[in-house]
Amino acid sequence: MNLPIRRKIPEKIIRLAERxxxxxxRALLVGGCVRDLLIGLEPKDWDVEVYGVEPERLRAILDEMFQTVDSVGASFAVYKVDQDLEVSLPRRESKKGRGHRAFVIEGDPSMSVEEATRRRDFTINAILMDPLSGEIIDxxxxxxxxxxxxxRVVSPKTFPEDSLRVLRAAQLAARYQLRIEPETIRLCQAMDLSDLPAERIWGEMEKLLLRAEQPSIGLQYLVELGAAxxxxxxxxxxxxxxxxxxxHPEGDVFTHTLLVxxxxxxxxxxxDRPRQVTLMLAALCHDFGKPSTTVFSEGRWRSPGHDAAGVETTERFLDRLKIFTLDGYNVRAQTLALVREHLRPGEFYKARASISDGAFRRLARRCELELLYRLSKADTLGRNAPxxxxxxxxxxxxxxxxxxxARELDVAQKAPPPLLLGRHLIExxxxxxxxxxxxxxxxxxxxxDGRIQNLxxxxEAGRALLIRLQEEARR
Structure with missing residues (x-):
């Protein structure tokens, strides 16, 4: 076996294959982990398919070797072992209804490798590897x-049964900078995606935006495949x-968005991941207001108020994908704020001789200025087309x-907390x-505004103001 590849395979998989x-x-690595190994990447997750061992015996082996074994699909013998390892029997699938989950799945340890692999989506995900010998089965x-x-699809006959594969095609093309072959494009264009739940759509979109070095490739394919x-x-x-x-003398707003x-x-x-998601969503959505506001005026195309107009369109986009909070961070609220304020750094700069510290502090109450800076920078660099x-x-x-x-004022991450609280007035x-x-x-x-510097x-200001307001109320 190629030694660099062998070193990347966890020892627990080697021990499982030996057992x-x-x-x-025979235990074989299959799917994305093999794909990643072959192109020199470190797999994040591992999938092992076990041939020639009955389900009850496989479960006994896993229980003996690992502390935690969770049944993902007990009826067809899929087991989650640790966070990064899934072990399963080879299985066949048949579509029995509408929807992404409308499959009847049957595990069968006696299946041939070719028969089991035929159910996979793309040929690059249908490669197997023996972790003991290094043999590639393709x-x-x-x-x-x-x-x-x-x-390229594995089977034009079975590929259309799972509508999620259209989005997978776009995100895989982006992540690995692949060209989708024409027959696969035609198959995707003919597929109905209306059965896909929001969480599955977002799962593929998140991979497209965060895992691809050039998400623009995937966004272009979303359009070409009919998903957009x-x-x-x-x-x-x-x-x-x-x-x-x-x-953009030769481009449109979509072209600009791809660059941004x-x-x-x-x-x-x-x-962190929530802020990664927020920035990428804001970059994608920042000009959603332009189609409804763009006019030809005074000899040029203009989009007055597109920043504010884009908020409503972005709300619909995020609501449809059910994007709200992530790890306690309000992704939705921050994304909307960034879309609304994405022109603000340039406006502040133009007025830099007169812009106050208070303007920065108030802006920091509306959105995270570190993210706003990055969005505005991406927006500017996205004008520099080839x-x-x-x-x-x-x-x-x-x-x-x-x-x-913003950093000098210590408001790049968040606005300053109020010095005066209700408990102080009571005290x-x-x-x-x-x-x-x-x-x-x-x-x-x-x-x-900087008129108050400490508690x-x-x-003192609170005391004077409250006494004045109380006196006014008694009159």
Whole structure:
């Protein structure tokens, strides 16, 4: 076996394969982990298919070897072992109804490798590897397709049974920079995607946006395969929408969006997953308002108010995908705020001689300025298309100034917390009152403007304001 590949296979899989062999069976790596190994990537998840061992005996072996074994599909013997390993019997599937899950699945340890592998979606996912000998089993030519960077279906007959495969085609093409062959494109274009649940659609979209170095490849295929027309009308609406010729003399808003998404993808490595998702969604959605606002005025195409108009369209897009919070982070609210404010760094820069610290602090209350900086930077760099002469390329001077000032004010991550709280007013001897809310809001506005620097000043301002409001209420 190729030693670099052998070193990447976890020892627990080697031990499992040896144990299965002692039972006169054979354990084979299959699917995405083999694909990734062959192109030099480190698989995140491992799939092992066990041939020649009955389900009851396989379960006994797994229970003996591993502490935790969860049945994913007990009726057809699929077991989740640890977080990164799934063990299953070879199985056959038949479509018995409408919907992504409407399959009857039957495990059969006596199936041949070719018969079991025929149910897979693409040839590059239908390659098997013996973890003990390193033998590659490739009944459908997946390795040649992988080397040629071609995405091809295994079986034109069974491929259309699972509508999710259209989205998988787009995200795999993006992640591995593949060309989808014509017959596969035709099959995808003819498939109805209306049975797909939101969580499955988003699962593939997240892979497209986060795992591909060039998500634009996948977005273009979503259009070509017909998925955008069926599932993402907001994306399809960008096609043909005129772009400001100063930015894109030969492009439209969709072209600009592709460039922006690729630039944003270059900026997410140091972010946690919720913020990665937020930035990529904002990059995709930032110009959703242009189709409804673009007009030809004074000799050029303009999109007045597209930032605000895009919020409503983005809301529909996110709601359809059921994107709300992730790990406690409000992805939906932040994405909408970024779409609404994505022009703000440039506007602040133009008014930099007069823009106040308070304006930065108030903006930080509406969205995360670190993410806004990256979105605005991606938007600017997304104007620098290959067909635009380099001497006309835009720089990120405005964005660099913006984030430097935000960091100096310590508001790049979040707005400053209020110094004065209701409990402080109570500690000062005031009885709880409906006036508290007004006092706290006004004192916080003073704090944002820099007129209040510490808690003592906040208490003094709160005391004076509350006494004045109480006197006014008694008159």
């Amino acid at each position: 299965v062999r002692s039972e006169r069976g 009944p459908f030519g997946g390795r040649a397709d992988l080397e040629a960077r071609i995405l 027309h069926q599932l993402f009308p907001e994306i399809e609406a960008l096609i043909g929408c005129p772009q400001d010729p100063e930015w 998404v690729d630039r944003a993808r270059e900026m997410i490595a140091d972010l 067909w635009v002469p380099r001497e006309r390329w835009f720089t990120t001077e405005a964005q660099d100034w913006f984030i430097q000032r 000062m001897g005031f009885q709880p009152s409906p006036l508290f809310g007004q006092v706290l809001r006004e004192v916080y506005e003073m704090q944002l 003592d000043e906040a208490k």
